[in-house]
Amino acid sequence: xxxxxxxxxxxxxxxxxxxxxxxxxxxxxxxxxxxxxxxxxxxxxxxxxxxxxxxxxxxxxxxxxxxxxxxxxxxxxxxxxxxxxxxxxxxxxxxxxxxxxxxxxxxxxxxxxxxxxxxxxxxxxxxxxxxxxxxxxxxxxxxxxxxxxxxxxxxxxxxxxxxxxxxxxxxxxxxxxxxxxxxxxxxxxxxxxxxxxxxxxxxxxxxxxxxxxxxxxxxxxxxxxxxxxxxxxxxxxxxxxxxxxxxxxxxxxxxxxxxxxxxxxxxxxxxxxxxxxxxxxxxxxxxxxxxxxxxxxxxxxxxxxxxxxxxxxxxxxxxxxxxxxxxxxxxxxxxxxxxxxxxxxxxxxxxxxxxxxxxxxxxxxxxxxxxxxxxxxxxxxxxxxxxxxxxxxxxxxxxxxxxxxxxxxxxxxxxxxxxxxxxxxxxxxxxxxxxxxxxxxxxxxxxxxxxxxxxxxxxxxxxxxxxxxxxxx
Amino acid sequence: xxxxxxxxxxxxxxxxxxxxxxxxxxxxxxxxxxxxxxxxxxxxxxxxxxxxxxxxxxxxxxxxxxxxxxxxxxxxxxxxxxxxxxxxxxxxxxxxxxxxxxxxxxxxxxxxxxxxxxx
Numbered sequence: 339x340x341x342x343x344x345x346x347x348x349x350x351x352x353x354x355x356x357x358x359x360x361x362x363x364x365x366x367x368x369x370x371x372x373x374x375x376x377x378x379x380x381x382x383x384x385x386x387x388x389x390x391x392x393x394x395x396x397x398x399x400x401x402x403x404x405x406x407x408x409x410x411x412x413x414x415x416x417x418x419x420x421x422x423x424x425x426x427x428x429x430x431x432x433x434x435x436x437x438x439x440x441x442x443x444x445x446x447x448x449x450x451x452x453x454x455x456x457x458x459x460x461x462x463x464x465x466x467x468x469x470x471x472x473x474x475x476x477x478x479x480x481x482x483x484x485x486x487x488x489x490x491x492x493x494x495x496x497x498x499x500x501x502x503x504x505x506x507x508x509x510x511x512x513x514x515x516x517x518x519x520x521x522x523x524x525x526x527x528x529x530x531x532x533x534x535x536x537x538x539x540x541x542x543x544x545x546x547x548x549x550x551x552x553x554x555x556x557x558x559x560x561x562x563x564x565x566x567x568x569x570x571x572x573x574x575x576x577x578x579x580x581x582x583x584x585x586x587x588x589x590x591x592x593x594x595x596x597x598x599x600x601x602x603x604x605x606x607x608x609x610x611x612x613x614x615x616x617x618x619x620x621x622x623x624x625x626x627x628x629x630x631x632x633x634x635x636x637x638x639x640x641x642x643x644x645x646x647x648x649x650x651x652x653x654x655x656x657x658x659x660x661x662x663x664x665x666x667x668x669x670x671x672x673x674x675x676x677x678x679x680x681x682x683x684x685x686x687x688x689x690x691x692x693x694x695x696x697x698x699x700x701x702x703x704x705x706x707x708x709x710x711x712x713x714x715x716x717x718x719x720x721x722x723x724x725x726x727x728x729x730x731x732x733x734x735x736x737x738x739x740x741x742x743x744x745x746x747x748x749x750x751x752x753x754x755x756x757x758x759x760x761x762x763x764x765x766x767x768x769x770x771x772x773x774x775x776x777x778x779x780x781x782x783x784x785x786x787x788x789x790x791x792x793x794x795x796x797x798x799x800x801x802x803x804x805x806x807x808x809x810x811x
Numbered sequence: 812x813x814x815x816x817x818x819x820x821x822x823x824x825x826x827x828x829x830x831x832x833x834x835x836x837x838x839x840x841x842x843x844x845x846x847x848x849x850x851x852x853x854x855x856x857x858x859x860x861x862x863x864x865x866x867x868x869x870x871x872x873x874x875x876x877x878x879x880x881x882x883x884x885x886x887x888x889x890x891x892x893x894x895x896x897x898x899x900x901x902x903x904x905x906x907x908x909x910x911x912x913x914x915x916x917x918x919x920x921x922x923x924x925x926x927x928x929x930x
Contacts, residue, residue: 356872357849363865364856366922373916376872380908387878396885398894405884405898409905416906417913424863427914431870431907438903442879445896449889462836566866569873576879578839585878586839587846592873594850599862689859696862700918708925709860 341393348386349584355379356588360595366709383584421704422661425562425693429485432565436477439572440542443470446579447535451527459526466578468519471535472542473572479546481565487550488558488693498554508548515541553614555658556735558693560603560614567596599695606689606715608741608751637788639797642764643804647679649726653718655686655755656698659732659768663794669731670705672798675805684711686718686728686755688736719756728760730781732768732794738779763787766797864918871911877904 356379362372419427447467450458486494518534518541525531553561570592577585604611646652654673660666676683685707691698699712713721722728730737737757740747757763758781765782767789781787790797857865877900883889884897 353846357853359868359872360850360853360857360865363861363868364853364858366858366860366919366924369861369864369919369922370916372868373912373919376868376915377912380871380875380877380912383875383878384881387881391881391885395887397887398885398898401894401898402881402884402901405901406905409902410909412902413906413909413911414913416910417917419914421918424867424914424918427910428863428866428870431867431911434903434907435870435873435876438874438876438880438900438907441896441900441903442876442883445883445889445893445900449883449886449893452890452893453888562866566869566873570869573873573876573879574843576876577843578836580879580882581839582878582882583839583842585875586843588872588875590843590846591850591853592869594847595854595865595869598851598854599866602859602862687859694863695866696859696864699860700863700921703860703918703921703923706921706923709922710925712860714859 341389345386345390346583348382348389349582352379352382352386352584353587355382356591360591379588383588386584420664421700422664423489424700425558425697426485426488428694429481429488429562429565432562432569433478433481433485435569436474436481436546436565436572438474439569439576440471440474440478440539442576443467443474443572443579444535444539447471448532451531454527456527461523463579464523464526465519466575468522468538470572470575470579471539472515472519472545473568473575475539475542476546476549477565477568477572479543480550480561480568481546483547483550484553484558484561484565487553487555495551496555499551504548504552508545511541511544511548515545555693556690557607557614559690559695559697560600560607560609562694563596563599563603564611564614565596567593567600570594570596603690603695606753607749608753634782634789635787636791637764639790639800640804642788642790643801645762646676646681646727646729646764646801647805649676649681651682651684651721651725652676652727652729653684653686653722653725653757653760655688655691655728655730655733655737655757656702657688657691657731657733657736658693658697659734659766659794661692661697661701661732663732663768665731665794665798666701666705668795668798668802669702670707671802672805673707673711675802679805684713684718684721686715686722686757687712688715688733688755691733691736715753715755722756722759725760726762728757728763730757730763730765731798732766734767734779737781740778740780744780757781758784758787761786764790766790766792766794768793860922861919864915867911867915867918871908871915874904874907874911877901877908880904 355375359372359376362368416427515538518538522531522534570589573589574586577589673683687698702712735749737755739758741749741752741754763786880897880900884894884901
């Protein structure tokens with residue numbers, strides 16, 4: 339077998355393993371096999387590439403080894419972050435992925451240009467190169483911005499930033515990048531080509547920033563998914579440039595995953611892609627009914643605990659507030675105390691609760707709550723009219739009944755968890771400010787709703803303590 | 812624009828510079844389309860419980876860019892700055908490979924069934 343065929347065979351096996359890796363993610367019981375198969379695929383891919391490079395006469399092996407070691411040294415601590423920081427870590431690694439693709443594309447272009455390699459700069463390859471650097475660098479800066487927003491860095495605005503003519507400016511810059519790209523495809527060896535290339539690079543970097551500026555925290559799950567798809571597609575483009583099937587297949591798997599997650603997130607917010615990307619959402623709606631100040635009823639953890647102790651079914655609706663307060667372990671204590679008293683406890687998980695897809699599930703799994711009790715929105719909504727208590731922990735928009743009734747609300751039409759159908763509603767909230775999307779929540783003013791103001795961790799801990807205390811006497 | 816499309820279509824001939832496999836442009840498109848459909852079908856079956864680990868797993872998978880990075884970094888006659896770009900790309904991809912797979916496994920270990928729950 340020729341060395342070339344051996345490399346391709348290794349790539350083929352790696353592709354199969356990557357597909358199985360995703361296939362095994364369909365079930366929590368087989369999911370860990372998916373990780374092992376992914377690791378095996380990656381090892382084969384790297385081994386195959388090195389074999390190919392060695393047999394065709396490569397060089398710089400010590401440097402490559404050093405880059406591997408440095409990457410592992412940075413990657414290892416990044417895998418140890420607390421689970422509440424997983425959205426930031428994910429955004430950061432999208433940034434690394436985008437940068438890698440962008441840099442490889444840049445390297446290839448200047449290599450071919452320096453060699454005046456007309457064959458290697460065939461139009462379709464330059465087209466792929468343009469897509470690779472556009473997606474790569476856009477993903478790089480966009481993901482860094484997203485990670486900064488998620489980490490709540492002071493110098494990155496949290497609220498969506500909008501200015502007049504925003505979409506016109508973005509569109510203008512995009513047209514300019516497109517024109518430069520077309521010019522490069524037609525004249526890749528022109529004297530001005532390196533300059534044009536660099537300009538496309540700069541524009542792509544700028545796009546990443548401009549695309550994320552107008553996006554608010556509530557849209558983060560969608561944006562992270564879209565950036566995930568872009569990172570995958572930039573790998574696909576690299577595959578076209580380098581004539582490499584493994585890059586195309588693995589990139590396409592990543593791209594389709596990002597695409598599906600984006601669609602699920604958009605559906606869960608009743609919004610379209612374009613609306614997320616171009617329709618800034620989340621400016622505080624100054625209460626139109628300015629005159630009448632509505633009043634909350636608040637309650638103490640003591641009496642809330644008493645009511646919960648007598649319930650048959652308690653549905654807990656967690657949201658980003660639970661993640662911020664790191665309250666998941668206290669929630670587990672509450673869950674245990676209620677279970678001990680024979681109360682059925684279920685968790686209602688909205689697809690966009692938190693800052694990335696599946697965020698709540700991971701946090702609750704960390705607190706060792708069995709995943710059988712984590713119930714998807716569509717399933718739990720059937721149970722809510724029978725629930726005695728709905729306990730909302732740091733969630734807001736995903737339980738806002740305005741989504742069903744108020745046509746003027748920005749979240750109108752978004753599927754929600756029907757917490758308002760439970761007999762009694764307790765809502766734990768950090769402050770009296772509206773949620774991240776800045777929208778008033780009718781749920782809090784209902785007759786059956788009682789607010790428990792305070793840090794989620796403290797309040798839930800107090801609820802658990804009350805239940806435990808009563809049991810002890 | 813028609814010129815461009817024509818130019819792209821004509822450029823489907825033997826491109827040897829990548830050196831890895833004889834793959835023409837249309838062949839590559841076929842591979843891309845099929846892989847996308849397989850991806851869409853596999854991902855649709857992923858449990859919603861696991862969307863966060865799924866994203867960190869696909870993150871690690873997209874670090875397959877390391878393949879391209881190695882090819883660029885190991886190039887013999889490349890100028891120093893091209894090699895440097897390749898090495899930085901290897902560094903970035905390795906970071907994603909290591910942290911992506913490790914954190915995915917760390918999260919998946921936490922998902923437990925209720926004790927005595929029916930299958």
